[in-house]
Amino acid sequence: MSGNRIAKLSLQLMTIIEERSVNNLSAIPKEEYLYKCTSACAGCSSSLCLRYVLKAAGPDSVLVVPACCTSVIQGMYPGTAMNVPVYNIAFAAAAACASGMSDAFATLGRETNVIVYAGDGGTVDIGIQALSGAFERGTNFLYICYDNEAYGNTGMQRSGSTPLGARTTTTPGGKPTAKKDLDRIVEAHNPPYMATACSAYPLDLYKKVKKALSIEGPKFIHILAPCPPGWRYPTEKTVEMGKLAVKTAQWILYEREFGKLTINGPSKAAMKKPAPLEDYIKSQGRFKNLSPEIFDLMRQQVEQNIQRLSREEAGVC
Amino acid sequence: MLTIATGNKAVAAAVKAAKPGVVAAYPITPQTEIVEQIADYVTDGDLESRYIPVESEHSAMAACIGASAGGVRTFTATSSHGLLYMHEMVHWAAGARLPIVMANVNRALGPGWNTWAEHTDAFSQRDTGWLQVFVGTVQEAYDATLMAFKIAEDERVLLPVMVNLDGFALSHIMQSLETVEIGDFLPPFHLPHAIDTENPCGYGPMTGPADYFRFRWDIERSMRDARGVIADVEREFAERFGRTYGPTEDYRCEDADVVVVAVGTLGKEAEVAIDRLRDEGIKAGSMRLRWFRPFPDLDLSGRDVVVIDRDYSFGFGGVVAHSIRSKTGIEPYSVIAGLGGQEVTYNDIADFVRNRRPGEETWFGVSDHV
Numbered sequence: 001m002s003g004n005r006i007a008k009l010s011l012q013l014m015t016i017i018e019e020r021s022v023n024n025l026s027a028i029p030k031e032e033y034l035y036k037c038t039s040a041c042a043g044c045s046s047s048l049c050l051r052y053v054l055k056a057a058g059p060d061s062v063l064v065v066p067a068c069c070t071s072v073i074q075g076m077y078p079g080t081a082m083n084v085p086v087y088n089i090a091f092a093a094a095a096a097c098a099s100g101m102s103d104a105f106a107t108l109g110r111e112t113n114v115i116v117y118a119g120d121g122g123t124v125d126i127g128i129q130a131l132s133g134a135f136e137r138g139t140n141f142l143y144i145c146y147d148n149e150a151y152g153n154t155g156m157q158r159s160g161s162t163p164l165g166a167r168t169t170t171t172p173g174g175k176p177t178a179k180k181d182l183d184r185i186v187e188a189h190n191p192p193y194m195a196t197a198c199s200a201y202p203l204d205l206y207k208k209v210k211k212a213l214s215i216e217g218p219k220f221i222h223i224l225a226p227c228p229p230g231w232r233y234p235t236e237k238t239v240e241m242g243k244l245a246v247k248t249a250q251w252i253l254y255e256r257e258f259g260k261l262t263i264n265g266p267s268k269a270a271m272k273k274p275a276p277l278e279d280y281i282k283s284q285g286r287f288k289n290l291s292p293e294i295f296d297l298m299r300q301q302v303e304q305n306i307q308r309l310s311r312e313e314a315g316v317c
Numbered sequence: 318m319l320t321i322a323t324g325n326k327a328v329a330a331a332v333k334a335a336k337p338g339v340v341a342a343y344p345i346t347p348q349t350e351i352v353e354q355i356a357d358y359v360t361d362g363d364l365e366s367r368y369i370p371v372e373s374e375h376s377a378m379a380a381c382i383g384a385s386a387g388g389v390r391t392f393t394a395t396s397s398h399g400l401l402y403m404h405e406m407v408h409w410a411a412g413a414r415l416p417i418v419m420a421n422v423n424r425a426l427g428p429g430w431n432t433w434a435e436h437t438d439a440f441s442q443r444d445t446g447w448l449q450v451f452v453g454t455v456q457e458a459y460d461a462t463l464m465a466f467k468i469a470e471d472e473r474v475l476l477p478v479m480v481n482l483d484g485f486a487l488s489h490i491m492q493s494l495e496t497v498e499i500g501d502f503l504p505p506f507h508l509p510h511a512i513d514t515e516n517p518c519g520y521g522p523m524t525g526p527a528d529y530f531r532f533r534w535d536i537e538r539s540m541r542d543a544r545g546v547i548a549d550v551e552r553e554f555a556e557r558f559g560r561t562y563g564p565t566e567d568y569r570c571e572d573a574d575v576v577v578v579a580v581g582t583l584g585k586e587a588e589v590a591i592d593r594l595r596d597e598g599i600k601a602g603s604m605r606l607r608w609f610r611p612f613p614d615l616d617l618s619g620r621d622v623v624v625i626d627r628d629y630s631f632g633f634g635g636v637v638a639h640s641i642r643s644k645t646g647i648e649p650y651s652v653i654a655g656l657g658g659q660e661v662t663y664n665d666i667a668d669f670v671r672n673r674r675p676g677e678e679t680w681f682g683v684s685d686h687v
């Protein structure tokens with residue numbers, strides 16, 4: 001066996017050992033790369049996610065951040081709440097900036113992780129061109145979209161990722177159109193790795209970031225990030241809200257490695273027997289006074305997603 | 318090595334000599350030949366660089382920003398609408414203090430579509446914090462591009478540099494070109510604030526008024542220091558390679574009663590007009606403005622000045638005429654000419670001088686003729 005092959009096998013073995021060992025939160029590294037001095041809102045799930053993303057990525061990582069809640073969460077100059085370099089860049093430019101940075105590091109022989117951490121507005125709307133370009137070019141980076149389903153930083157205006165029926169400050173009567181299906185857009189670029197995640201399942205997120213960063217090429221993780229002020233629920237319910245999203249199969253946890261789909265843990269059960277969608281809808285002020293017709297459409301959408309992903313996982317497309 | 322080349326090929330040859338780590342670019346007429354030539358160099362192994370074929374100019378500059386911050390020499394090229402499309406990132410590059418070099422092939426703006434020479438594209442970026450130089454010959458396109466890297470990367474500057482050359486009138490014109498062995502003219506790339514994961518910092522986070530204001534002053538301070546750095550680099554270039562440049566290129570100005578100030582190829586055309594006028598006994602000279610940012614100090618006192626603007630600031634006037642007026646106090650004869658590639662010959666320029674009306678403005682061939 002060549003030295004390269006031995007190195008590869010031992011890396012795989014280490015990954016398996018590590019995966020087995022990281023089946024509970026206590027196995028996640030104690031090192032913190034996101035300090036407690038953030039400017040996040042109370043009950044913010046995106047900063048919770050960022051904490052685990054950085055634990056998985058480790059210190060040799062750079063975060064590229066377009067305009068989004070994390071622009072604020074990281075704190076004001078000259079302070080920073082992060083213990084990794086954070087490169088702030090214009091709203092539409094995150095994936096392109098990361099492209100250049102990734103190539104610069106490759107030129108210098110550095111293996112530093114380049115991770116975009118962007119909100120839904122900067123991903124599905126204004127940043128989608130740069131995202132598409134970077135994925136088409138095969139850029140070696142990880143793009144994470146934390147999706148709170150509206151422009152949170154500017155005070156909750158609708159984004160392309162806002163779901164049908166949700167009230168925002170620019171859809172005071174409820175959004176008349178459906179949430180843009182970002183994952184199918186990303187999937188069309190055939191990335192080697194893409195996954196969904198949710199702030200209520202940090203271990204699942206941690207493992208996905210680890211796995212993504214072990215793969216060469218463009219990787220994508222889409223995190224559902226419940227937002228107390230935007231979704232209008234009490235701050236202490238953030239984890240519960242994420243769990244409800246998954247249990248009702250409103251949000252499905254999966255990963256797609258080199259095109260092969262795997263439905264993850266809690267979503268397997270939820271897809272077989274989803275919890276009542278009402279539980280999710282009624283606990284959020286943004287869906288107040290939802291008409292029965294809109295509610296039916298939402299339920300149909302959940303059912304369609306379940307069927308589509310079930311068929312794909314079973315290999316029946 | 319002596320050869321012949323277009324303005325575009327000369328820029329590409331200088332980039333090859335400068336060995337950037339990353340080139341990110343998007344095609345646009347009349348710049349495309351630059352990035353095609355660089356892609357050829359990279360593919361053929363003549364340039365060990367990463368060429369990122371981005372999906373837009375906004376992303377071209379964003380990728381250059383990421384790469385430069387990552388610690389490598391970086392280049393891009395654009396023109397006209399491409400420059401305007403990346404405008405947000407043009408500001409960002411300067412604010413982030415990144416020594417990116419960009420060639421801008423000056424071209425008119427739509428509508429209607431027009432791919433010919435005009436300077437309005439570059440002047441619309443004059444307040445971004447970029448250094449801007451305008452060239453008049455193929456040789457100068459090569460030399461200025463090489464020097465741009467050294468000027469931008471000087472720790473007293475650390476600002477991006479835009480090398481401007483006229484669309485078609487220079488980008489596609491063949492002239493002689495002497496390429497050089499640059500040796501150690503360009504030191505290895507070193508950016509003091511390059512991203513270092515062992516010293517994690519926040520780059521460009523939320524910044525309050527007091528700090529923000531200080532950062533803006535730092536940019537201006539570097540702009541002022543850049544005048545000296547430019548002079549040093551141009552002097553060193555002359556010593557090493559034998560070609561001399563300055564903030565302006567003055568032609569028969571010493572005893573001139575009237576001086577034509579122009580930018581780019583029109584400034585070279587003016588030199589021919591000056592010879593004609595001198596033959597008639599008119600003591601004329603020309604001053605081709607090379608550096609526009611930082612704007613040089615000009616000695617024009619006691620003469621009539623004819624400014625040719627291949628640009629316009631609507632509702633106000635020619636950008637160069639206004640700059641001359643505000644910097645020198647002289648009321649020039651302002652001629653707006655050459656917009657959208659309008660042909661302006663040395664005979665026309667000689668006419669501007671003969672028929673000058675200081676303090677007035679005329680649109681050549683459009684408003685009342687000179």
